[in-house]
Amino acid sequence: MKEIPVPVSLLEAEAAETSPRRLRRESFTGLGLLTPAIVIVILFSLAPLAYLVLVSFTRESTFFFNNPVYTGGNYRTIVNRYMPHVWTTIRLATLASIVNLVFGFPFAYILARKISYRELVRTLMVFPLVGPLYLAFGLYYVLLPNGPGAPILEFLGINATSLLFSEPMTIFGMALFTFPFMVMNVVAALANVDPTLEEAASTLGAESWQTFTRVVFPLSWPGILAGFLMCFGWNLGVYVVPILLGSTPQQRVLSLTLQQKAMSQFDYGLAAAMGVVLMVLAFSVTWISLRFSRGALGA
Amino acid sequence: MSGSRPIDLPAGVTIPEGAGGSSSWKTVRTVLQHAYIWIWLVIFVIPFLATLVYSFESPKGGYSLEAYDFVKGAFLENLVYSLELTLMAIIGNLLISIPAAYAIVRHNVPGKRLILSTLNVSLYAPAAVMGLSLLITYAYLLDFMPLTHSTWGLLAAYVVGTFPLMLLPIIVALRDMPMVYQEAAHTLGASRAQSLFRIELPLLGPGIGAGILMTFVIVFNEFLVTLFIAGPENQTAALRVYGLTRTAGFSQSTAAAAATMQLVSFVVVLVFFKLVGSRYLKGTYFA
Numbered sequence: 001m002k003e004i005p006v007p008v009s010l011l012e013a014e015a016a017e018t019s020p021r022r023l024r025r026e027s028f029t030g031l032g033l034l035t036p037a038i039v040i041v042i043l044f045s046l047a048p049l050a051y052l053v054l055v056s057f058t059r060e061s062t063f064f065f066n067n068p069v070y071t072g073g074n075y076r077t078i079v080n081r082y083m084p085h086v087w088t089t090i091r092l093a094t095l096a097s098i099v100n101l102v103f104g105f106p107f108a109y110i111l112a113r114k115i116s117y118r119e120l121v122r123t124l125m126v127f128p129l130v131g132p133l134y135l136a137f138g139l140y141y142v143l144l145p146n147g148p149g150a151p152i153l154e155f156l157g158i159n160a161t162s163l164l165f166s167e168p169m170t171i172f173g174m175a176l177f178t179f180p181f182m183v184m185n186v187v188a189a190l191a192n193v194d195p196t197l198e199e200a201a202s203t204l205g206a207e208s209w210q211t212f213t214r215v216v217f218p219l220s221w222p223g224i225l226a227g228f229l230m231c232f233g234w235n236l237g238v239y240v241v242p243i244l245l246g247s248t249p250q251q252r253v254l255s256l257t258l259q260q261k262a263m264s265q266f267d268y269g270l271a272a273a274m275g276v277v278l279m280v281l282a283f284s285v286t287w288i289s290l291r292f293s294r295g296a297l298g299a
Numbered sequence: 300m301s302g303s304r305p306i307d308l309p310a311g312v313t314i315p316e317g318a319g320g321s322s323s324w325k326t327v328r329t330v331l332q333h334a335y336i337w338i339w340l341v342i343f344v345i346p347f348l349a350t351l352v353y354s355f356e357s358p359k360g361g362y363s364l365e366a367y368d369f370v371k372g373a374f375l376e377n378l379v380y381s382l383e384l385t386l387m388a389i390i391g392n393l394l395i396s397i398p399a400a401y402a403i404v405r406h407n408v409p410g411k412r413l414i415l416s417t418l419n420v421s422l423y424a425p426a427a428v429m430g431l432s433l434l435i436t437y438a439y440l441l442d443f444m445p446l447t448h449s450t451w452g453l454l455a456a457y458v459v460g461t462f463p464l465m466l467l468p469i470i471v472a473l474r475d476m477p478m479v480y481q482e483a484a485h486t487l488g489a490s491r492a493q494s495l496f497r498i499e500l501p502l503l504g505p506g507i508g509a510g511i512l513m514t515f516v517i518v519f520n521e522f523l524v525t526l527f528i529a530g531p532e533n534q535t536a537a538l539r540v541y542g543l544t545r546t547a548g549f550s551q552s553t554a555a556a557a558a559t560m561q562l563v564s565f566v567v568v569l570v571f572f573k574l575v576g577s578r579y580l581k582g583t584y585f586a
Contacts, residue, residue: 026406034398041421048436049428051435110333123572124344127561133520133540136346137346137557138349138557139345139349141353240522254427262431278427
């Protein structure tokens with residue numbers, strides 16, 4: 001909080017305001033103003049998620065009939081049969097976030113320090129943000145045998161058709177969607193590093209890699225880590241990219257599997273259990289990430 | 300700074316040779332840096348451009364606007380429905396976020412941090428998890444409300460999932476706004492409502508605009524939560540595009556619909572940047 005100098009008369013008024021009764025009324029009004037938000041969140045976020053946990057302990061769709069059968073069987077099924085799906089989800093999210101880190105950091109660094117057309121970059125970066133559905137769809141077309149990407153890739157010695165429905169392409173599609181999140185986080189982190197420190201290091205004879213490892217990285221790593229975890233968290237929920245750009249091994253992700261279990265096989269118990277696993281993964285990653293970004297949301 | 304003019308150094312002081320690298324290497328490096336940025340800029344737009352070009356291709360060869368007959372025809376209904384829903388979600392988010400932001404910035408609420416992180420829960424939950432939990436909740440837990448397969452159900456899901464994105468920029472704008480304006484208005488005899496509508500809300504304008512922008516882009520393009528809770532009667536445009544990629548495959552009309560969705564979103568963002576700039580999006584979804 002920035003300290004603003006206040007005239008003495010106002011300070012006196014503030015002293016009067018901090019009387020216990022005044023404070024109690026203050027917090028009462030505050031809670032009143034928060035009521036709509038809290039009600040909506042309880043009804044449509046907390047209660048549904050708690051309900052999901054409850055349903056995850058019932059067999060198939062018995063919960064929705066008169067005699068729910070409570071069992072831990074869904075979690076046993078996940079451990080016995082669906083661990084590959086859990087690992088695929090984590091693997092794809094990890095690899096996509098690594099791609100984001102490796103390519104996103106230099107991008108963010110150049111963006112923050114070297115170029116002047118930031119508005120243009122920011123504007124064009126909106127396209128990936130609009131959504132993974134259109135991204136995956138567009139990339140699919142680019143890679144079709146008669147699509148526009150084929151000649152370019154052929155020229156580079158890559159067979160375009162071998163890329164379509166492959167793991168690298170799935171990861172690239174996921175990474176492209178989260179690329180702006182990475183860039184945004186690193187740019188914010190670099191804003192905390194005074195450029196004069198880098199100039200000083202270079203004037204004192206440090207090579208650029210030394211400036212990076214000894215000055216830039218130590219000062220910006222919390223933001224970089226927050227960006228990595230944010231990408232990871234988003235990619236854990238991946239759904240449409242493996243459908244359009246991957247094949248069976250990539251489509252074994254939790255979001256997709258739970259959707260099929262729930263909506264085609266009506267096995268709500270198992271679907272809910274998968275949802276709970278995914279939720280626990282996503283929330284723990286977010287929690288760690290918010291630790292490092294110093295509470296990006298209003299804290 | 301790319302040290303074109305050396306600083307006036309006191310006599311006898313010299314900068315070690317080669318501290319910044321030789322000048323030709325510097326030029327190469329600068330070119331490479333710009334090239335790197337441009338390669339990514341091209342990659343950002345290529346999926347959209349490819350979709351757009353494909354949507355103009357006629358199956359009989361050559362180019363035509365045939366595929367856009369679908370957008371103007373059957374798809375228009377979904378598009379209008381999506382725009383209506385988005386507008387309602389924006390209004391809902393405003394009604395919830397503005398009071399909440401005031402409570403958080405200006406009032407002494409116990410457990411503020413806990414409340415704030417609780418409000419963000421559905422922002423961090425994966426969309427498929429939100430979709431499934433709302434599906435079963437609408438059908439059983441809240442079955443006394445008309446939520447299953449209804450506009451209200453969709454609206455509630457969008458509002459709970461996006462209002463934190465509205466709340467954050469308003470909190471930031473409210474923190475930037477000194478209390479003195481409010482106090483001056485009060486001293487000069489303005490009522491609380493007058494001060495709110497004539498002084499405070501206009502000053503919060505850019506922050507509110509940022510929230511509107513984020514709500515628009517996300518709600519307008521949301522398809523995954525929608526997939527779980529929408530019925531056959533309320534298909535949003537984004538869900539229709541998803542459905543088309545599954546059923547119609549890669550047809551020109553699918554491409555035309557996808558290109559239209561992206562174009563609408565992009566134009567809205569562009570108009571926002573022109574009107575408000577990106578200052579209030581700092582530290583949020585876009586900048």
